[in-house]
Amino acid sequence: MGAAERVAVGGPTAILGGALAGIEVRCMACGAVSPGDRPLTACPVCGGLLDVVVPIAGPIDPAVFGRGLPGPLARSGVWRFRPLLPAIPDEAIVSRWEGNTPLYRDDRLAAWAGLDAGAVRVKHEGHNPTASFKDRGMTVGVSHAKAVGARIVACASTGNTSASLASYAAAAGMPSLVLVPDAKISGGKLSQTIAYGAKVVQVAGDFDVALALLRQLTAAWDVYLVNSVNPFRLEGQKTIVFETLEQLAWQPPDYLVLPGGNLGNTAAFGKALRELFEAELIDRVPKLVVVQAAGAAPFAAYWDGGWERFAAVQAETVATAIKIGNPASTARARRSVEFTGGLVTSVGDDEIMDAKAEIDRVGIGCEPASAASLAGLRRLVAAGTIRRDATAVCVLTGHVLKDSDAVAAYHLDDHAGLPRPGANRPLRVAADLPSLERALADALHG
Ligand code: F0G
Numbered sequence: 191m192g193a194a195e196r197v198a199v200g201g202p203t204a205i206l207g208g209a210l211a212g213i214e215v216r217c218m219a220c221g222a223v224s225p226g227d228r229p230l231t232a233c234p235v236c237g238g239l240l241d242v243v244v245p246i247a248g249p250i251d252p253a254v255f256g257r258g259l260p261g262p263l264a265r266s267g268v269w270r271f272r273p274l275l276p277a278i279p280d281e282a283i284v285s286r287w288e289g290n291t292p293l294y295r296d297d298r299l300a301a302w303a304g305l306d307a308g309a310v311r312v313k314h315e316g317h318n319p320t321a322s323f324k325d326r327g328m329t330v331g332v333s334h335a336k337a338v339g340a341r342i343v344a345c346a347s348t349g350n351t352s353a354s355l356a357s358y359a360a361a362a363g364m365p366s367l368v369l370v371p372d373a374k375i376s377g378g379k380l381s382q383t384i385a386y387g388a389k390v391v392q393v394a395g396d397f398d399v400a401l402a403l404l405r406q407l408t409a410a411w412d413v414y415l416v417n418s419v420n421p422f423r424l425e426g427q428k429t430i431v432f433e434t435l436e437q438l439a440w441q442p443p444d445y446l447v448l449p450g451g452n453l454g455n456t457a458a459f460g461k462a463l464r465e466l467f468e469a470e471l472i473d474r475v476p477k478l479v480v481v482q483a484a485g486a487a488p489f490a491a492y493w494d495g496g497w498e499r500f501a502a503v504q505a506e507t508v509a510t511a512i513k514i515g516n517p518a519s520t521a522r523a524r525r526s527v528e529f530t531g532g533l534v535t536s537v538g539d540d541e542i543m544d545a546k547a548e549i550d551r552v553g554i555g556c557e558p559a560s561a562a563s564l565a566g567l568r569r570l571v572a573a574g575t576i577r578r579d580a581t582a583v584c585v586l587t588g589h590v591l592k593d594s595d596a597v598a599a600y601h602l603d604d605h606a607g608l609p610r611p612g613a614n615r616p617l618r619v620a621a622d623l624p625s626l627e628r629a630l631a632d633a634l635h636g
């Protein structure tokens with residue numbers, strides 16, 4: 191992760207910096223503690239990754255969640271968990287009723303994954319305001335940016351972080367800057383980002399190149415970085431775990447399965463589980479299962495090699511959201527996997543798209559990267575790594591409409607000269623009843 195980098199925002203421009211005085215961040219590498227009243231994305235001492243310190247004094251009663259908060263914050267699926275979040279003052283909080291996402295049980299998906307009826311649930315983060323889990327982190331990141339008086343907020347993105355940032359920055363009345371790869375990000379995500387008014391820069395390179403370039407910029411410019419190297423963003427993403435466990439009456443599944451790209455979510459999930467355990471809200475910790483796309487799987491290779499050596503890769507996958515070869519949160523994600531006794535695997539693009547077709551077909555729907563979770567679960571059950579009587583929650587990170595090109599390619603294009611099994615192709619008919627009846631007779635009875 192290079193030398194210590196600091197985003198030069200705050201100081202004299204900070205409007206609420208004093209109110210953040212109690213918040214601290216700690217370096218996971220050297221343990222140095224720094225004040226949380228300024229934008230830091232790396233330890234000022236050694237350059238390591240930072241965690242927000244959330245003091246947990248003893249058991250927490252889940253009945254406190256959402257209590258005593260002003261209306262808009264009580265309605266947020268993030269801010270209702272305030273006892274487990276940094277104490278950002280109310281007046282800085284930028285919230286769009288994020289979170290509150292459904293946890294679906296679907297036994298067809300359980301059967302497809304090879305597990306018993308009732309064993310699989312999916313947590314649908316596509317039901318957030320900008321249709322991905324990023325909104326949970328963004329409400330905390332942008333609120334912190336506002337509290338420290340940031341003038342411009344920025345991120346590099348494969349599309350979802352940028353859409354979310356653009357929306358939350360607009361809500362806050364702050365300009366936002368976004369660097370995206372110049373090829374292969376979904377048109378829908380780019381459209382959202384443009385529509386919400388971010389300044390979009392298409393970089394001649396992939397996500398890893400764009401993030402490295404933005405980090406150079408933020409080291410020198412007065413710009414607040416909200417990529418997941420920002421520890422405040424991860425605080426919001428913890429609430430995916432909090433809300434899931436709350437929906438399960440604090441009875442953890444055996445496995446919590448999620449796609450891994452830049453590994454911010456994996457980092458956040460491990461921290462969330464540790465805090466829930468310390469607060470005695472859960473009495474056992476589910477194993478995290480991180481699933482990468484085979485063409486973008488440096489973390490899976492790192493795990494396979496017994497954490498001996500991490501090597502970045504040149505990423506390539508149909509799941510453009512996780513087309514990342516040098517994940518920024520690798521060290522924090524390793525800590526999460528180790529803490530939960532979890533595992534890391536990878537799945538091919540065909541497995542991802544077949545899993546997505548299953549999730550779509552049962553009426554739930556998700557974008558390709560999200561489906562890596564169910565594809566990974568199925569693979570691990572088939573391999574005997576996960577027992578058939580286990581229970582699992584798969585996190586669906588983004589909405590089906592995020593990548594409609596991927597849907598069209600799966601259902602409309604030929605694959606190896608043939609339609610995919612289960613491809614759902616629209617019929618084309620002349621505008622008269624006999625033509626319609628003939629086509630339907632063939633399609634429905636043929
Ligand atoms: N799923 C979706 C839909 C995503 O957009 C991302 C990341 C991930 C999974 C992976 O999460 O990075 O925390 O491991 N998208 C980022 C972006 C990189 O820019 O939108 P992660």
